[in-house]
Amino acid sequence: MRTERRLFLADGPQAVEGALGVPGCAVEVFATTAATARYAALPPAAAAAGVPWTLVEDRAAAGLSDAVNPAGVVAVCRSVDRPLEHVVTRGHRLVALLADVRDPGNAGTVVRTADAAGADAVVLAGHAVDPHNPKTVRASVGSLFHLPLALAAEPAAAVAAAQAAGLQVLAADGAGEDDVDDLADAGVLAAPTAWLLGNEAWGLPAELAALADRRVRIPIHGRAESLNLATAAALCLYASARAQRRGRAPGHR
Structure with a gap:
């Protein structure tokens, strides 16, 4: 159906x-x-x-x-999904790009988090879970209906669409050169931003992360090996939301 x-x-x-x-x-x-x-x-x-x-x-x-x-x-x-070009547009300030995210609970939770953070849109790209999967719908707790959502066959196309719309693309990557806290302090996160997040198990492929404007790590202060997808998405999206509400960046893409 x-x-x-x-x-x-x-x-x-x-x-x-x-x-x-x-x-x-x-x-x-x-x-x-x-x-x-x-x-x-x-x-x-x-x-x-x-x-x-x-x-x-x-x-x-x-x-x-x-x-x-x-x-x-x-x-x-x-179905609630819309064409990518209708979802990622100029004027948006915060977008979540999910590449090859396959767990329906994770996808729904990120949609809910993006909604809570005031994001403008969510894109599920590549071999991603169907956002209309019952578990995804339930995990979103209604947020699936609150903000625009698009499906993109190729993650690279989603990145290109975000950049063409004037958004800096920040790849959440544990081995990233930039620290999310440092970018927040420097005012970089106040610019219109699309956060690129990868698969639950293997993260972002190197060739996809290379298309982003920056690769950004979340600092691990304890002994945990990493953060799960939903937690990383929440930290990244809220870091941008906080920065954007505090002030605009002096310049951005």
Whole structure:
């Protein structure tokens, strides 16, 4: 259903609420009687959006969910991804570029983090997980519907699109020449920025990291070998968000 009809399921109250907030996204909502009563604000929101609210039995609702403890409310939605050129555009100040990120929970968590940091967009590039995967949708806790998202077949194309839109591309790389704290102190992070983050297991390929304007490491002060993807994304995105709110850089790409 996801690939052929470009429809997917948004499972749980936060996801359903997010879908109903995007005009034309939600097609129909299926809910149990108990969930309809528990999430009383959702049926009026569906009615206001012109989206049918259909009562179903508990077994039917559970069949639409892959959650261990289904919430009893699921929306059928139209795919939310948009063309890369419509998502990464001039005027944006903070973008997350995910290259070959394959774990649905990680991808959803980064989308949620990008949303919380005030990012303008997220791009999933290369051999990335489907953002409409039920686990990705659930891990985003509704944020999938809050900011533009694009799919790019080639990570290099996503990097080029960001640079063409006036964003400096910073590759998060444990062996990077620049320290994220030093860049923050120097005002570099106040410029419009796209953070390039790699696969959970092997990070960024050297040839892809080389396309970035800078390779940036997060300092490890203890004995941990590295940080996981979601944590690294949070630190990078929030470092930029903080710098951008404190002041503009004197010059940038």
